[in-house]
Amino acid sequence: MLLTIDCGNTNTVFSIWDGQEFLCTLRTSTHHGRTADAYFTWFSTLIKHYGIELDITDVIISSTVPRVVFNLRVFSDRFFGLRPLVVGKPECLLPHPPRVDEGTIVGPDRLVNTAGAYDRHGGNLIVVDFGTATTFDVVDHDGAYVGGLIAPGVNLSLEALHMAAAALPHVDISKPQRVVGTNTVACMQSGVFWGYVGLVKECCARIKAERGQDMKIIGTGGLAALFAETEDLFDELENDLTMHGLTVIHNYNKEHG
Ligand SMILES: Nc1ncnc2c1ncn2[C@@H]1O[C@H](COP(=O)(O)OP(=O)(O)O)[C@@H](O)[C@H]1O
């Protein structure tokens, strides 16, 4: 069994892949102070709850937060006797290396999304990932990541309003009833919700125009579904894209490593 770990700036997700399907998906907040022992206490409790017979033979990690990798390495070594594959490290091969400016360190989540999306859909894709940041990853015809866009995440934008303006409360995102809000919360939700609908449409249209071709748009990340249910923003909605990408990169390393 393969343990896939996707550590974003807000949440860390563990999944167990048995070669056919994901047996479970466990989510915790990302916190660099969490020790290997703390990970294992949490992990083993939930595994027991789901009644899964554990036989972890491989671990692969993607982390946008470099500091957490140390404790995840210790977790992997101490409890499974395994050396994890860490996306972005030189020893982790990628099916299609990125083509970006020299010296650029592409977020591993974006490399993983690229690998997962290309495996499912082939080339010429835009992956829109609604995480802490909202990222657009452009996948070329041959499966290489060739750049993209980084915008503030939906919750980050709402939080920024609250932090910077004394009269604006903490607000959770939801689809507003109307475009014109008649109270503060409704105004904030509308500004961010429709602002993001516009942002996604405009960025995708401009990517296609710059590349002079139509491209398939894949939406992923926790909040993608909220936007997809309202507007026709994506050709596909795939919440397991990052986890799938981790299995693709793991397989590639097994075959070529
Ligand atoms: N299903 C969901 N509904 C509402 N908010 C969500 C959902 N999933 C994630 N979020 C929120 O979206 C933001 C991004 O989360 P996530 O996709 O886990 O980010 P990251 O991968 O950067 O850690 C966070 O603020 C998180 O709380």
Ligand SMILES: CC(C)(COP(=O)(O)O)[C@@H](O)C(=O)NCCC(=O)O
């Ligand atoms: C853009 C990101 C912060 C997104 O992270 P996330 O929202 O998944 O936490 C991450 O991919 C990152 O740190 N990237 C490094 C810079 C780059 O990709 O060009």
Ligand SMILES: [K+]
């Ligand atoms: K992201």
